[in-house]
Amino acid sequence: MSVVHFLDLRKTYKDNHLLMFERFLEKVNAHAVVENRSVCTIKIHVGEQGNYTYVNPLYVQKVCDHVRQAKGSPLLADTTTLYNGRRHRGDLHIDLAREHGFTFAPFIVGDGLFGDDYVEVNGSKIASLFTRISSMICVSHFKGHLNCGFGGAIKNLGMGCASKGGKLQMHSHSKPSINQERCTLCLRCVDYCIFNAVKKDPKKVAIDERLCTGCGGCMSICPERAIVFTWDAASTDLQKSIARYAANSVHTVKVFYITFLMNITPNCDCFHTNEPMIAEDVGILASVDPVSLDQACYDMIKQAVDNLRPDVNSEDQLAFAEEFGLGERSYEIKGV
Numbered sequence: 001m002s003v004v005h006f007l008d009l010r011k012t013y014k015d016n017h018l019l020m021f022e023r024f025l026e027k028v029n030a031h032a033v034v035e036n037r038s039v040c041t042i043k044i045h046v047g048e049q050g051n052y053t054y055v056n057p058l059y060v061q062k063v064c065d066h067v068r069q070a071k072g073s074p075l076l077a078d079t080t081t082l083y084n085g086r087r088h089r090g091d092l093h094i095d096l097a098r099e100h101g102f103t104f105a106p107f108i109v110g111d112g113l114f115g116d117d118y119v120e121v122n123g124s125k126i127a128s129l130f131t132r133i134s135s136m137i138c139v140s141h142f143k144g145h146l147n148c149g150f151g152g153a154i155k156n157l158g159m160g161c162a163s164k165g166g167k168l169q170m171h172s173h174s175k176p177s178i179n180q181e182r183c184t185l186c187l188r189c190v191d192y193c194i195f196n197a198v199k200k201d202p203k204k205v206a207i208d209e210r211l212c213t214g215c216g217g218c219m220s221i222c223p224e225r226a227i228v229f230t231w232d233a234a235s236t237d238l239q240k241s242i243a244r245y246a247a248n249s250v251h252t253v254k255v256f257y258i259t260f261l262m263n264i265t266p267n268c269d270c271f272h273t274n275e276p277m278i279a280e281d282v283g284i285l286a287s288v289d290p291v292s293l294d295q296a297c298y299d300m301i302k303q304a305v306d307n308l309r310p311d312v313n314s315e316d317q318l319a320f321a322e323e324f325g326l327g328e329r330s331y332e333i334k335g336v
Contacts, residue, residue: 001330002289004296008335009262009283021062021284027336028286030063031070033135033254040072041129041136042105043160046097049086050272053263055141057101063137063258064105072135076107079127079160080115080220081270082167082229089113089220114192115164116217124248125166125215133253138290140259142297144266144278147235148242149314150305151268152297153257153290154321158242161249164216170241172229175212176219180204182226189218189227235312243320246290250326257293258286264301266308279304291318291327 005028013020025031034040042063047054064074076097081087086096090109097107110129111117119131130136138156145151151159159167168176178189183205189198190205197211198218207218207227219227233241261282266275279301287293295318298305305314322329 001332002287002292002328003334004289004292004331005286005336006296006333007284009281018058018062021059022066024284024286024336025062025066030066030137030256030258030286033137033256034067034070034072035135036071038072038135039075039133040067041075041077041133042067043136043138043156044076044078044102045141045156045160045269046078046087046093046100046102047269048272049096050274051269052274053141053143053265054100054269055139055260057104059260060102060139061104063139067137074105076102076105077110077129079111079162080109080164082164082171082216082219083270084225085270085272087270090115110161111163114217114220116215118163118165118215121248121251124245125163125169126245126249127161127163127166130161130249130253135254136250138255138257140257141263141269142259142261142294143264143268144305144308145268146309147233147238147312148317149309149312150294150298152294153259154246154294154317154326155242157249157290158244158246162245164219165214166245168214168216168229170238170245171233173233175209175214176207176216176227176229178205178207179226179228182224184224184226186223188221188223192218192221236316239317240320243317243324243326246321247324247326255290256286256288257290258284259293259297260284261297261300264304278308287331289327289331291321291329292331294318294321295329296331296333
């Protein structure tokens with residue numbers, strides 16, 4: 001069984017949580033993945049504008065300090081989104097990361113300015129940055145999720161390391177289309193698409209699905225947000241795709257996983273709204289196995305997750321991730 005380290009924050013301690021987290025990182029050997037004088041990528045989620053329940057940057061700064069103490073160079077990273085928020089385009093994403101307090105290490109958008117910089121790995125469109133690194137610390141926020149029941153380390157890898165086209169591939173069985181009411185015929189998408197999939201006739205612009213690769217880059221460059229897609233992936237299909245992407249994103253990378261079972265919201269940190277928590281803070285968990293880690297987190301607040309999305313089988317992603325060789329569901333909790 002995989003070991004899942006657990007810092008229980010339901011108790012009263014003399015020391016503050018940040019100091020305890022520093023000691024936690026030392027005890028669980030988070031630095032074991034750090035290579036001397038090399039970059040160690042720290043996969044984070046900076047939260048959408050208006051969201052404040054993402055992992056507190058003060059904790060992430062402690063992770064960066066830990067990497068530096070191990071003679072590594074920390075690099076914060078995430079990828080662009082499909083939806084039209086502040087993280088939809090690389091430059092806007094970087095600005096938001098700065099505004100949300102992630103200023104203590106360089107921050108890079110792994111799939112580039114428009115989300116189309118990727119490498120195909122076993123059919124998955126992985127953001128190019130994550131195919132070029134050798135070590136990573138994956139910092140995740142465990143919370144509810146509309147389509148998956150919960151989101152944790154597996155989703156942070158699978159969705160978070162995918163390019164825009166990869167996210168499109170996971171979320172939808174269709175290619176992007178153009179909302180003709182929004183389109184102003186600026187033709188930026190026509191000039192942008194190197195596959196010549198975006199066509200203009202005398203009256204409108206349309207996407208040729210036969211030529212479209214689903215990279216999703218055109219969605220970022222459209223100033224009117226007229227290029228859209230359909231969210232039609234069923235929950236089980238989506239969870240399977242996320243698990244596959246997660247396995248493909250780290251198959252050559254040394255990774256250590258840290259998950260915060262705190263600020264447990266009903267929806268992911270991509271939401272710009274704030275809602276009541278579904279469970280009280282539990283603590284911080286860590287492991288070299290993301291499947292065991294997610295399983296342990298889920299088991300600790302299972303009733304809250306199941307009550308939140310009774311029509312979703314949240315354990316599908318765990319079963320698929322184990323099937324794809326990402327880790328194992330059996331675990332042993334080790335208190336720190």
